[in-house]
Amino acid sequence: MRTPPGSYNPGRRHPRQPKTITQREQKLIDLYSNCKLGMTPQQFYTKWEVTHETIAYICSRSISTVRFWFARGRSYRRPMATDLRHLALMDFLLEHFEKIPEPLLNLLCSNNQSI
Numbered sequence: 794m795r796t797p798p799g800s801y802n803p804g805r806r807h808p809r810q811p812k813t814i815t816q817r818e819q820k821l822i823d824l825y826s827n828c829k830l831g832m833t834p835q836q837f838y839t840k841w842e843v844t845h846e847t848i849a850y851i852c853s854r855s856i857s858t859v860r861f862w863f864a865r866g867r868s869y870r871r872p873m874a875t876d877l878r879h880l881a882l883m884d885f886l887l888e889h890f891e892k893i894p895e896p897l898l899n900l901l902c903s904n905n906q907s908i
Contacts, residue, residue, distance in 0.1 A: 831877035832884050834862045841887065851883050852876045 814822070834848055849859045854876065861870035886893070 830881045831874065832881040833877060834859065834872055834880060837880045837884060838863075840884065848880070852879045 837843065837848060838845075845859045845863065846856055848854075848862075849856045852859070852872070852875075858870070861868060862872050862876075864870070
C-alpha cells in the first residue's frame with residue numbers, strides 16, 4: 794500500500810503546532826484506553842447476517858484467516874485484540890447508524906462517498 798505523495802513526511806515537522814491535550818480530552822483517552830471493547834467473530838456472525846468475507850473485510854484480514862477463527866480443534870486460531878475491537882466498533886456503528894449525523898460520518902470516513 795502506497796501513501797499518496799505529500800501526505801506522509803516522517804522527517805519533517807508538521808506545519809502546525811500539535812494540539813494541547815486538555816483534561817477533558819485526557820479523560821476521553823483514558824476511557825478509550827481502558828475500554829474492554831470487543832466482540833468475537835462468532836458473536837458478530839450470530840448477530841448480523843454476514844459472511845466470512847464480510848468479517849474479513851471489516852477486520853482487514855484474509856478470508857482464510859477468518860476461516861481459522863471459526864475452525865474447531867487444532868485448526869482454530871484466536872483473533873487478535875484489534876480484530877475483536879474492529880468487530881465491536883462495527884457492531885456499535887451498525888446499531889447506532891441512524892443516530893449518527895451524516896456530517897460526522899463523513900468526517901469519520903472522509904475518503905469515501907456519503908452514506
